[in-house]
Amino acid sequence: MNQPIAAALPVTLLSGFLGAGKTTVLNELLNRADGVRFAVVENEFGAVNIDSQLISRQRGAIVELSNGCVCCTVNADLVRGLQDLAAQRAAGELSFDWILIETTGLADPGAVAQTFFAASELRADFLLDGIVVVVDALHAWQQLDQHPVVQRQVGFADRLLLAKCDLVDPQAIADLSERLRRINPRAPQQALQHGRATPGSLLGIGGFHLDASLLADGASPSPVRFMPLPTQAVPAAVRWSRRPAAHDDEISSFLLEAGEVDLERIGTFVQSLIDQLGDDLLRYKGILAIPGEDRKLIFQGVQRVAGFDYGEVWGSREMRTSRIVLIGKRLPEARLRDLFLNAAEAAKGHPGKAEQ
């Protein structure tokens, strides 16, 4: 598994709709921790924090944030709660090496994730390792239809855990899995019975690392999932592909692909993504080939917080292909494609608006 940056405390965000099976997963993880010591941050609506009473307390510490939903009102509380934990650890009062945050079932994990990058108090001491989303295999189909937040949770995920698979027949699991994959092809899926996921599959995800793995392990886009458009519809040097919408979910993803892209234009592209799409853009990640630059330019972001860095050098036999995966809510695909084509055209020394 990927090792987190030394000294920064790794944090895993556990999300999923009401009753999906988050606490069950958490308890299993705590009980099978294989030497990892956890601190758990619980967030619950209302005065009584029931979940923290259900969590087995053998290991680590539990911080309760009960004055609202962590995603919308208590980011400052989250910052304070994490700082308190770190201070107690530094003072030798608590002993743990990983933090698990379980959000409420109604929480949108995006705002929590952004806190780790936006709050300067957290950046040095904490490293968001990944967002793990529990999906109730028995009820998810209906929940995805009825509750937009469930689609958003799936869209943010680095890993998807399908809980309650013991209650669902294999065909229904396969159908659900395909729908989830259409919403978020980045996240590997694991079918669970009674919350039993192995720690290694949930920890050390490196979901926010700026590395060159554009799609998570095992989630590479198959030709079936990413259908190329007819070649005559796009300039020869640029391929834009998207998966067929078999089910009209609000949240979906698509892939933009081209050769080299102009640095300045791609900067405009990313800036307009952030400025104009805001909360509708959930996760995005790109590897870019910049003319005259040996290294891959890597960027990724969650909603309005994006990070850029130069990564490894392009291999001598590697195709210098720029790829961006976007996951969001009804993203204006034609406009984004146009901007992306502009960046690719400019890189060829022929700036100008690409034809649709």
Ligand SMILES: Nc1nc2c(ncn2[C@@H]2O[C@H](COP(=O)(O)OP(=O)(O)OP(=O)(O)O)[C@@H](O)[C@H]2O)c(=O)[nH]1
């Ligand atoms: N049969 C079966 N039941 C499960 C499984 N996972 C969870 N459950 C049950 O589903 C119910 C809800 O599970 P929890 O783990 O409390 O779900 P949660 O997401 O933490 O719920 P909230 O915090 O209330 O949103 C409990 O009764 C669990 O025992 C599973 O894999 N199989």
